[in-house]
Amino acid sequence: MLSYEPPVDEYMFLFKELVDLDKHRHLRGFADLDIDVVEAVLTEAGKLAREVMLPLNAVADREGCTRHPDGSVTTPTGFGDAYRAYAEGGWAGLAAPEQYGGQDFPKTFATAVMEFRSASNQSFDMYTGWGDSIAEILMAHGTPEQCETYLTRLITGEWGATMGLTEPHCGTDVGLLRTRATPQPDGSYKITGTKIFNSGGEHDLTDNIIHFVLARIDGDAPGSKGISLFLMPKNLPSENGEFDQRNAVSCGSIEHKMGLNGSATCVMNYDEAKAWLVGEPRHGLMGMFKLMNAIRRRTGTMAVGVSELATQNAVAYTKERLQGRSLSGPKQPEAMADPLIVQPDVRRTLMKLKSFNEGARALLVWSGLIADVVDRAPDKAEAAAAEERLALITPVIKAYLSDEGFDNAVSAQQMFGGHGYVAETGIEQLVRDCRMLAIAEGANGVQGVDLVLRKLGQNKGQAAFDLIDEIGTQIQTNRKLTPSLSLVDAMARAIDDMREATTHLVELGGRDREAACTGATDYIHLTGLVLIGYMWLRLANAATRQIDEGKDESGEMAAKLMRARFFAERMLPETSLRLTRIKASADNVMALEEQCF
């Protein structure tokens, strides 16, 4: 079985060194926030992940979910108990408002809990964490009665929630959807249609499941402007007020997938199922965008979690597995061979994994803080600026982290040699599971279009240039604080690349959207590299200060600086390749006729 040690200490380092709490005391809920409480929460979350969820991960992969002839779905052994531990421990509403049973824990810190959970069991994690996201939609758009009836139950995890978006013929292009909603005299709607890829559309973890469904009201226009959002409980209230009346929503089948076998991916049939409108008719996508953005940041978090789990196990295996000898002479002459970790290519791989994980984790915390500013800043201008920043980096966090997270899982698997290809070792499951992250919640190619056309398209890319300037300032700061670190020069080059790429794409996107999008994926990766480099600049300052203050007995701060160096010298130079591609002629992508493919 895979082992896992949740990186609580590393998160605490980030909270203390990266977040600068005292600068954020003005945010709602930050005034009297006690960092020791945060540590206690993380420690408990880590324990739950390691002791309860992790042991179910491989079991769930083997067992999968079972759909019975009556349409009910059984989740893998242990998921029921784990879910109870999750809900009863108050984890479902960790970041949700206290008013509805949540704990109002800022996203800055809740990110850590999310990472631990997804690292320990990505399948299980697919059933959780919807409560607070969906709660936001309901709070913003629902009626007082809807909030009263559903919010507490969703936020406490008493009931499950699921999103009905994709249909067989439409995924990305949600405007094509065919699910119909027919108004009823009592103000409710009857919904008819079929949804696919409905994660947790049916399961046995909760007594009720609330489906949030996109559908088109009879007579409304085709396309995305005719889409409304509905709330459709699996079990409806009967006259006695109990939710004991089965709605006409049923699971037709569950998908057999590459991975995430423990997560029931359902085909859901609605046969005149009863539902209520959420918010205004034909404005169904408004709440959905905010939800999707939260889910996209969460996807990046999941990728870092899986990358961390894969890395920890690759490190353990390469320290333990004796095979071959060090190229500079035997390191364990008494043993039959040296451990794999003495090999340069193994070390190069592990350094890549670790320098990514650490920088990406900082990025998650930083973006969590930005999300908190959006939600919690008393000053509207501050919140609005944060919202613009968040909109800019969300597609990068989703796509860059999921691409790299998958690549890291593959690299970690490679460290196991043939044993990594065998199911028993457990590492191949991570590759299969996390492959989903680049695909779901808006495929990564779509994230590129979002970034290059929608985000750079606003105010001539001002949000990106603001970010570039901020990072430029950071580079200047580091020139003073860490002058000898190669990261400073590497970041100076990388930020030049980003500025040039941004200028190019803003200009090109204004006159030829197709041409700009031939470089979209490269721009996502360029920006991702720069953001992680930015985080490393700040971490390097903190590490240097601790060393200067004589606080590095363990050598961990010196090791951080070495990982910063690795990232600078072997990862960051990729920005130049990305820029070259971004500036390449679009003809080599767009010119060939379709029949030439």
Added chain:
Amino acid sequence: MLSYEPPVDEYMFLFKELVDLDKHRHLRGFADLDIDVVEAVLTEAGKLAREVMLPLNAVADREGCTRHPDGSVTTPTGFGDAYRAYAEGGWAGLAAPEQYGGQDFPKTFATAVMEFRSASNQSFDMYTGWGDSIAEILMAHGTPEQCETYLTRLITGEWGATMGLTEPHCGTDVGLLRTRATPQPDGSYKITGTKIFNSGGEHDLTDNIIHFVLARIDGDAPGSKGISLFLMPKNLPSENGEFDQRNAVSCGSIEHKMGLNGSATCVMNYDEAKAWLVGEPRHGLMGMFKLMNAIRRRTGTMAVGVSELATQNAVAYTKERLQGRSLSGPKQPEAMADPLIVQPDVRRTLMKLKSFNEGARALLVWSGLIADVVDRAPDKAEAAAAEERLALITPVIKAYLSDEGFDNAVSAQQMFGGHGYVAETGIEQLVRDCRMLAIAEGANGVQGVDLVLRKLGQNKGQAAFDLIDEIGTQIQTNRKLTPSLSLVDAMARAIDDMREATTHLVELGGRDREAACTGATDYIHLTGLVLIGYMWLRLANAATRQIDEGKDESGEMAAKLMRARFFAERMLPETSLRLTRIKASADNVMALEEQCF
């Protein structure tokens, strides 16, 4: 089900334009070689792949292999019939000597057959194609009696062959093996030990399976110098000459793997199994290296095959799936949406896949020709030079093509969106299946060490510099023939990168082997890019000539030039990133203490 059209025409183009048969008429078997016969063979091979093997691919993935309590193993439905079609069609001995029932088909052309087979069904392919490789060992090292008894049966595919190398505690470091061989008075040996990852160690496709086993004769030295090679039939000859007596070799279990479910990966137990020495004692690895090199080229071929299959299906899906609109205005205004292929990021992906497949395929043919020169040149100096070249490029073909082939399968899967994650579509299986190629037959990290230390370590890297010079000459030729093609300048930069990297690594490897190996994987990729660029230079010349001669009615030659341009402008610039990494300080990889990982 996935569809597949074997690229017969493309291979014929390569045979006519790249190989220059008239320059190779002096090679044994090439004198009266008829290109129409080659085309007929490829057409038949393609038919077998598409009609017989492809339909079994998904079935095999679902069914897997079954080991029964008596140790026998059942292969998936249809594999028995397919194997008979394969053996009876004469495919098993296609490239083997006529003397033993083979057809002596040059490797230049046999490569195509190998690609078709592995593309159509990688699991099935794992049972085949050993005959000719192992035949080479037996012909080189076996006794006349061994050749007489086994060769024809192996080469015709009447019997299967399998290699027993890996043990639970040793894979790469084969010198650690513990399997023992005890001499018997009759000249045979009794072999005791356990082998793992034994592909086709047991199955129901043939009446007998000949195990080629590495073991240590009692009293021989530890390490690789004490290893001998043995021939161990599953069924031994009894006194009547029939092979009807069961040997003490048995399958203990079969692995549950990430993919390749149709291929029985066996744990094999030898309990004083009877076997005979092949070649000299303690020289077991001599024949094995040649075999491994053939298998490594084959691994690269399999990677191209899977990449081709994945590409064809991604192309078909993106032409068919209607979703969203073109960024330059509707392309199919009458339909509800445009096909995915109008999207820039989709096209960028498809161009990457196609420009790789085509260049890599040329590389396979070119390397097949080099292998033929080794085997068939009457002039020993010519053969020796080819052998040196082959030794240099083999690790690149194995590692670069398998890394990129996997990456391409993942990219192709991405084109299917959520449907690519579902087993039903079939594309996710390719990702799981081909993941093995970077791991098996010498993990790719080991290929890097082989290239940088062993291959560059000989004659101060002369073989690499010879190749660089040859490519430099080609660039000069192209400056005249295709002066306007961006590939020419791109290759001029790339070959400078390769020269600089080679000079650096030869020098560094001479004084610090560990430091040199921190750049080994990057050097593999740099060389792979340059080799494919080299092939594109030559293909571009052929395409240009055909266009100039008015022979491009279909536009296929113009499309080739566009793919060459894509490779030049978006893929080749990666050599510069690789060079930067190769020249980076080794400290950022080697300096951290083990406990910091």
